[in-house]
Amino acid sequence: MFESLTEKLGSALRNLRGVGKLTEENMAEALKEVRTALLSADVHFKVAREFVERVQTQCVGQEVLKGVAPGQQIVKIIHDELVKLLGEGSTSLSSARPLKILMVGLHGSGKTTSSAKLGKLLKKRGYRPFVVGCDIYRPAAIDQLEILSKQEELGFYSDRTSQDVPAIGVAALAAAQTATADCVIFDTAGRLQIDQELIEEVKRLHARVQPDEVLLVVDGALGQEAVSVAKAFHDALSLTGLILTKMDGDARGGAALSIKSIANVPIKFIGTGEKTADFDTFYPERLASRILGMGDVVSLVEKAQETIDVKEAEKMAETLRKG
Ligand SMILES: Nc1nc2c(ncn2[C@@H]2O[C@H](COP(=O)(O)OP(=O)(O)O)[C@@H](O)[C@H]2O)c(=O)[nH]1
Ligand SMILES: [Mg+2]
Structure with missing residues (x-):
């Protein structure tokens, strides 16, 4: 990386x-x-x-x-x-139950894979997740999600006969409730580029299911181009977080380092491989240390700073004592 x-x-x-x-x-x-x-x-x-x-x-x-x-x-x-x-300390998810998560992003960014990965991760955290296939344009995408949901033992809903994505979303919420799921992840369709029609569809789905989290899935190899993608989705859907995928590949760092400060949306998770286990909460501190590769120096300086802080505190205490 x-x-x-x-x-x-x-x-x-x-x-x-x-x-x-x-x-x-x-x-x-x-x-x-x-x-x-x-x-x-x-x-x-x-x-x-x-x-x-x-x-x-x-x-x-x-x-x-x-x-x-x-x-x-x-x-x-x-x-x-x-x-x-x-980005510091902003990776937590809404505490709403059921926790409704809308996954959006360009085609091939890793939405379907990340939906299953996130389901797996949240299951480990004690949720009962349910995934929903809303990509009606590619039946293969629904199959892909269904296979992954079986593999990870997650609840699953889709309707291969429907063309009405918001209606699928609403029906999925009912199915999730029946299954006593407390977390519903909606996998949506993507296009190769920002596409107004598609954005409108996701907006209608958003309006109907009222998600607590809207996560944009971004290919980590995108570079600074990721910024305009994030902006477009953010303007339309008020994103609550980002998932950077393919961080195991040829990600150069552009997307990760630009997106938080320009689009002002926190990175919440990263994908680090094709398997469902290759997914993790995002820790800015960890990535920064990896990028610099100078952990020894950083901790040396931290120690020196601590010494100064202790000295200052002693000085202050002394001043107070003297009144
Ligand atoms: N190496 C790697 N491949 C990934 C990662 N996330 C997704 N992929 C692959 O990227 C391709 C597209 O993923 P998919 O979930 O179908 O994208 P979608 O079109 O946004 O739903 C698939 O071949 C995935 O296996 C990742 O974190 N690392
Ligand atoms: Mg997909």
């Missing part, structure tokens, strides 16, 4: 890690390389620019920590900014 970005960021920062003193020149040089690394990972240019600016501002205002090289401190700043870019 993101090997090339990791390599490029690594080389930009390696030179800086050891330097005893940061000068404007060596910092500017490194930050330029960081920006280039982000751009070549197909991160949206605005995101890359703002990222570098934020890092720069923080480097200037940073208090020098004892026992930490300035370059190492920058690694920590970049790490923290990456975490922010990927």
